[in-house]
Amino acid sequence: MLDIFSAAAAGDAPPGWLQFLPIVGMILIFWFLLFRPQMKRAKEHQAKVAGLKKNDQVVTAGGVVGKITKVDETYAEVEIAQGTRIKVVKSTIGDIIQPGGKPAND
Numbered sequence: 001m002l003d004i005f006s007a008a009a010a011g012d013a014p015p016g017w018l019q020f021l022p023i024v025g026m027i028l029i030f031w032f033l034l035f036r037p038q039m040k041r042a043k044e045h046q047a048k049v050a051g052l053k054k055n056d057q058v059v060t061a062g063g064v065v066g067k068i069t070k071v072d073e074t075y076a077e078v079e080i081a082q083g084t085r086i087k088v089v090k091s092t093i094g095d096i097i098q099p100g101g102k103p104a105n106d
Helices: 002-012 016-050
Strands: 057-060 065-071 075-081 084-089 093-097
Touching: 016 093, 057 075
Parallel strands: none
Antiparallel strands: 057 065, 057 093, 065 075, 075 084
16 A cells, blocks of 8 residues: 555656756846846946047046046046046946036036
8 A cells, every 4th residue: 555655656756857947947037137238238348448549538437537648458548637637447437428428417
């Protein structure tokens, strides 16, 4: 009698791979909702930084607004006021302000 119940229980058990299906589903959800958009934004930022040129108006990650006066492989020289130039790491430049665009605080 005991053998009948154990055989029926063993035959009704779902396959082992089916137990991992919810975990795989969660990983896919995280991939499409979190990681993929973040990687896309990082690629766009790298393309912006690679395309920096003289006279571009930029905003740094620290919120400093200025005009690029010189660019090399790693650094950019930004003029924040007439005669005041600072050297910043190119990857810390957050955005390029389009010509005619006004900064948020004006």
